[in-house]
Amino acid sequence: MSDSETEKEQEASDNESVVEESAEIKNESEDKPVSWKDLGLVDILCKACEQLKWKEPSKIQRESIPVALQGKDVIGLAETGSGKTAAFALPILQSLLQNPQRYFALILTPTRELAFQISEQFEALGSSIGVKCAVIVGGMDMMSQALILAKKPHILIATPGRLLDHLQNTKGFSLRALKYLVMDEADRILNMDFEVEVDKILKVIPRERRTFLFSATMTKKVKKLQRACLNDPVKVEVSTKYQTVEKLQQYYIFIPVKFKDVYLVHILNEMAGNSFMIFCSTCNNTIRTALILRNLGLTAVPLHGQMSQNKRLAALTKFKAKNRSILISTDVASRGLDIPHVDVVINFDIPTHSKDYIHRVGRTARAGRSGQAITFVTQYDVELYQRIEQLIGKQLPLYKTEDDEVMALQERVAESQRIAKMEIKDLSDKKGKRKKGGDEDDDTEGATGVRKRLKGKGGNKKTARRK
Known part of the structure; x- marks a missing residue:
């Protein structure tokens, strides 16, 4: 071998080692924790994150914030509880600081509760810069909302139906100068058949705007929406498959359908001291279950779509403030809600759509905390349960x-079921007579009269002796 060939080989091996070293350096830099400052955020927003005790950005925030600050449209795909709200809120607030304007950004969400939660996060992050937010959702008085809109807030958080009502009927209200549009939980917005409303809203807001589309899943409808309203977007995908967080312990329990209530009471007693979210498939079942548990001395509060907005907020507030340890809800609370202290999620009724399982159990084990999820499987739910295991790619252990x-609890629970049945009848009888405005505690409070009557007959004493 000649000297020149030897030199070439040596040079090639040197180059390889340089490439390997640079790859190692790159990997090391990827492993290093990234600060809020590194993402390009201004000091005042970095300080706001620190005050909220957010030590470092999450994956979706690390990926999407720098892109958004460059003025690009973003499609963000990430699982529930990953910090999506801050991923779009921080770039919008930084842009607002540089170019202050009323009606600056519109955030569309599928549910009222999520709208209020997003508003709280915007106000927390923007408190030092005087950001004004308005929540425009159904179930509230149109006239008082019109007065709020007349004050021209910087950020609007709305459900599509009610926003369209105001765009069509509220004099002087328009979004012709809007700079940012965000669609949060876009897959759910479209699944709830808001397509027509979203199309109409897109026609009356400027084409020259920044658009952020955040979704847990990339469905055909979301792809169609992406083509319609985004301009050369950057796709940020944190999770490519459906998954649950590592710190979540998941179990199933196989039981006959007629003993579901008994097993629920047993688990709540066995795990007393924890905070629970129990998911039911219907509004009626949330009320029935709440009444059964209350009659047994457990502090439960229902949350469902047929409650007035004030009552829904009151129920959530009581649970968040730990005045109630059990929240019984339909899927209205399965998306986006961040209640830090939820220890256990119970799927009392198995979800019909497997993807809803991911969102339900995502209410616990959030932001690095641990949590448990228990799914009730009856003889009629086996196929639905198998679909869930197939989706998450794992077989769950049996809850023993x-x-x-x-x-041993059966007799007490049967008595409570009987009382609950009478209370529900009493509720339906009174429903037509009750005043508007909701001065009762929540949708189960109208049953107080039945309890008093039963007490006079010795019904509650009988239950108390069995306790």
Whole structure:
């Protein structure tokens, strides 16, 4: 071999080692924690994040904030509880600081509760810069909302239906100068058949704007929406498959359908001291379950779509403030809601759509905390349960119970079921007579009269003796 060939080989090996070293350096830099400052945020917003005790950005925030600050449209795909709200809120607030303007940004959300939560996060992050937010959702008085809109807030957080009502009927209200549009939980917005409303809203806001589209899943409808309203977007995908967080312990329990209430009471007693979210499939079942648990001395509060907005907010506030340890809800609370202290999620009724399982159990084990999820599977739910296991790619362990201990509660639970049935009848009888405005505690409070009557007959004393 000649000297020149030897030199070339040596040079090639040197180059390879340089490439390897640079790759190692790159990997090391990727492993290093990134600060809020590194993302390009101004000091005042970095300080706001620190005050909220956010030590470092999450994956979706690291990926999407720098792109958004460059003025590009963003499609963000990430699982629930990943910090999506701050991922769009921080770039919008930084842009607002540089170019102050009323009606600066519009955030569309599928549910009222999520709208209020997003507003709280905007106000927390923007408190030092005087950001004004308005929440425009159904179930509230149109006239008082029109007065709020007349004050021209910087940020509007709205559900599509009610926003369209105001755009069509509220004099002097328009979004012709809007700079940012965000669609949060876009897949859910479209699944709830808001397509027509979204199309109409897109026609009356400027084409020259920045658009952020955040979704847990990339459905056909979301792809169609992306083509319609985004301009050369950057796609940021944190999670490519459906998954649950590592710190979540998941179990299933196989039981006959007629003993579901008994097993629920047993688990709540066994895990007393924890904070629970229980998911039911219907509004009626949330009320029925809440009444059964209340009659047994457990502090439960229902949350469902047929409650007035004030009552829904009151129920959430009580649970967040830990005045109630059990929140019984339909899927209205399965998306986006961040309640830090939820220890256990119970799927009392198995979700019909497997993807809803991911969102439900995502209410616990958030932001690095641990949590548990227990799914009730009856003889009629086996196929639905198998779909969930297939989706998440794992077989869940059985939650172990002693049948004798559980069935010892049967008599007490049966008595509570009987009282709850009478209370529900009383509720439906009074529904037409009750005043508007909701001065009762929530949708189960109208049953107080039944409890008093039963007490006079010795019904509650009988239950108390069994306790």
